[in-house]
Structure formats: structure tokens, C-alpha cells
Amino acid sequence: MANTFIRYRRNAWFYECVETLLLPLIDQLHFIWNKKSWGAVFRSGFIEIQTDDFNLIESKMLPNESNG
Numbered sequence: 273m274a275n276t277f278i279r280y281r282r283n284a285w286f287y288e289c290v291e292t293l294l295l296p297l298i299d300q301l302h303f304i305w306n307k308k309s310w311g312a313v314f315r316s317g318f319i320e321i322q323t324d325d326f327n328l329i330e331s332k333m334l335p336n337e338s339n340g
Contacts (some may be wrong), residue, residue, distance in 0.1 A: 289333040301325050324334065 294310075302320045304310045312318060 287334060290335060292329070292332040297328060300328055 298304055298307055298310050303319060303325050304313050307310060315326075
């Protein structure tokens with residue numbers, strides 16, 4: 273990289289995962305406050321989710337990984 277290069281992205285790690293449906297998880301996810309219009313929360317673009325919600329989604333997408 274050139275000395276003038278300015279990074280603007282966060283480091284990211286990508287894992288092999290299982291495609292997971294969100295619909296069965298809606299009642300358990302705290303960041304989806306309106307369960308009937310659950311898609312509305314995603315309209316704002318970037319959202320912050322609680323650790324519990326992240327861990328639940330992770331457990332479904334990485335079922336064979338140790339999530340500890």
C-alpha cells in the first residue's frame with residue numbers, strides 16, 4: 273500500500289455458513305421491536321444489534337462452530 277492510502281473499511285472475517293431464515297427467529301430477536309412489521313427495522317441501513325441477538329443468529333448460521 274502507498275503511504276498515502278487511507279483505510280475506510282473495518283476488518284472483517286468471513287466464515288463458511290448456513291443460509292438461515294429470519295422469520296422463525298423474529299419473536300426471539302430484541303432489535304425487532306415491531307414483530308408484525310419486522311422488515312421495517314432494516315430500512316434504515318446499518319443497525320446495531322445486542323450481543324444476545326448476534327449470538328442467536330450466529331448459532332443458526334454456524335451450527336457446527338463453538339460459539340463460546
